Amino acid sequence: MTARILVLGAGYAGLVAAGLTARHRDARVTLVNARDRFVERVRLHQVATGQRIRTRPIAELLDGKPVDFVVGRVTAIDAVERAVELDDGRWLGYDILVYALGSGSNAGAVPGAVEHGYPLATAEDAERLRERLAADGTVAVVGGGLTGIEAAAELGETRPRGTVRLVTAGRLGPALSERGRRHLRSVFARLGVDVREDARVTEVGADGLSLADGEKVPADVVVWAAGFRASTLARDAGFAVDEQGRMVVDSALRSMSHPEVYAIGDAAVLRRPDGQELRMACATALPSARQVARAVGRDLAGREPGPFTFRYVNQCISLGRHDALVQYVRADDRPLELILTGRIAALYKEVIVRGAFAAQRHPAMVVLTPGGGPS
Template sequence: MTDILILGAGYAGLAAATNLAGRVRGRDDVRVTLVNAGERFTERLRLHSTAAGRPTADLRLPDLLAGTGVRLEYGWVTAVDADARTVRLDDERDLRFDKLVYALGSVVDTASVPGAAEHAYTFDDFRGAEALAARLTPNSTVVVCGGGLTGVETAAEIAERGFTVRLLSRDRPGTGMTAKAQAYVTAALDRLGVEVRIGEITKVLPDGVDLSGEIVPADVVVWTAGTRISPLAPALTNDEHGRIVTDRCLRSVSHPHVYAVGDAAAVRQGFGVLHGTCQSGMPTGVHAAANLARELDGKQPQPFRFGYYHRPVSLGRGDAVVQFTRPDDSPRRAYLTGRAAVWYKETVTASPWPTYARMLTMPALASWWPHGGRYTR
């Protein structure tokens, strides 16, 4: 029996589990186990909607994996011993593996600025988003820290619900888009009443944020600036951000029996290291599954090749921008705005379960992703 353990049931981990289940269906010499903290599947792409108090789908892993043969184990991973091939959970159970897929992802980095961990809300999971929604009151002034896509979507969604919102960022929102697409983002935030302030966030206080020496008052602070990886597998070779360094086939460079996918992996392509999004995360999960299946058949794993396709951002429920990109994520001239962009974004970032279901029935055909990436084998 070959025990394959997959840690984390986010976009990348669930993609790996469902695709691998489709590839080993009917085999009695392979056991696939998926480990996750709870049974709810977190749609991170929709957490900003949950944080604004809007209802979102309640997807449960037992339902999503029914009939796949994948075993579910619940618990927080506290340590990974890549040499002994064991994983320790918070209830002190040890799970053994022959092959491991590390897909534990990232969390919001609240350690880089004083006070962020103590005074700011984050939403790495549904509970965090729900807690933020419960904290909002009709008279709340909300300060969103971080002008990346998550920060923009969060500020726009909360402002659309009628709250006073200030967005603090080092750069203008929409950085990385063409000038026209960025101007559209700026105009949409202005229309929603979001006040954008540019500067360096140096401290988060109980009632505000220090922005380049000026205190910006706030009833609620939301932190979306940066991510970090939990160092749970010290024996694995990591980069300066804590991500597991992989070879061309997505295996750890120090421990080839460990695959790393999604946000937790430092995956190098010709244009540089992938940055963490579901756009690239799901294909890494699928490719790891394909390579594991090849190894089970006595074949050599294949290199991973990927290129970005778009950069979508919601601007409330009725507006959006989709910036189309080159494979290296640099912007093309083409972009969508308004209702067309909303339709496009909802189509490509709708519930991923139809995609996972197709992996079970047609695992070898998973080469194009509705979440918007170019992936070829």
């Protein structure tokens, strides 16, 4: 009997999962995505600054693979009937569901951020920001994580006549080594990016930011890069989720409440065997996609899926087109005092990004992945 495998989301995790799962003889795979083109999310800061980034149709990336591709936005999941509703009213049934809907901006966490902020979570976000940016003026980037760092550096490099401020509630690059943070500060100083650490934003207005200490940070444009959130679909369907709406899964990446459902990428709470929670990143999305394809194959064969094992290798951060930071880390993501910087690091980062994209067409490439891999 052929099992209906329904994959929701064609991001870095979902597209690879669909391609690999379709190799199983007893599986009929359907992939659902809200748009017909693949979004290189790790390049959105480049799109926002006006760089031409080629996009590819998802159907082209699936060429030759036995995957049915459906363009549509998921509006509801019926966990009892095992069916998914799309925005055009269609219902698609499943025997096994792979939930890979990723994450979006959490701008709603702070008053005014939705109305006045420009997130960098989708292709539409990046295009909207690109249309708003001028060659001069002041841009405030909120968030000191990787998205905020990459956006601030790209803005500083491409807008030398403008002012860029990076505002973060904690330290700049909290997951980096001291050497890594020193390099960031030197790059930002060279690019003219003003960094404000330990500055919690309480409100976003049309003219800038309000901080917890009462200070105002003027800005013509606010880029919101202070974290991401998962879709509410899993919670609404009655699946076990965490406080961020991510699906809670077991060691094989199966839903803790619905074993016929798997979740991967940003949409799931992924953990190492020692219990450490993995960060939302392409580095974890690709290996989790490979794991779920293997797990589904064992499931179809009536065998118990094996556990997801993972180790980190490094973090790769672009700092404009001519510099980058490769932060080497221990298996549990703790930083080492070993970094790679400059043009060679920029080249390394570009190779990693291109490799992540190439894996969408050739999913069997996912053995060692950007920043990490199976242990």
